[in-house]
Amino acid sequence: MKPAGVVRKVDQLGRIVLPKSLRKRYQMNEGDPVEILVQGDHIILERYRPKCVFCGAMNGVSEFKDRHICSVCLTQMNSLRERA
Known part of the structure; x- marks a missing residue:
């Protein structure tokens, strides 16, 4: 990690400004x-x-019912469903 050379104070609500x-x-x-x-x-x-x-x-992540799934796992799930 390299320092950015910037110092900021935390406010009363715990916020800092970037x-x-x-x-x-x-x-x-x-x-x-x-x-x-x-x-x-x-x-x-x-x-x-x-x-x-x-x-x-x-990579290749899509959202489904408030969850994220990648294309590789989706393909694997589809192949399992086709076998059943």
């Missing part, structure tokens, strides 16, 4: 979902990308 230069650099827009991760004593923010509920893949 500088416009960082939002622009990482293509983060108002309303975009952000995932909060913890690694040791570090808090990591990253743009949220849905993952397949079965295998954790991030």
Whole structure:
């Protein structure tokens, strides 16, 4: 991890403001979902990308009934259904 050289204070509601230069650099827009991760004593923010509920893949993911599933797992599920 490299420091961004920016220091911000946390407000009364626990919020911080990400500088416009960082939002622009990482293509983060108002309303975009952000995932909060913890690694040791570090808090990591990253743009949220849905993952397949079965295998954790991030490519080819579609939403079905409020769940995310990748095309590979969907194909495997369809082949199981065809055998039954």
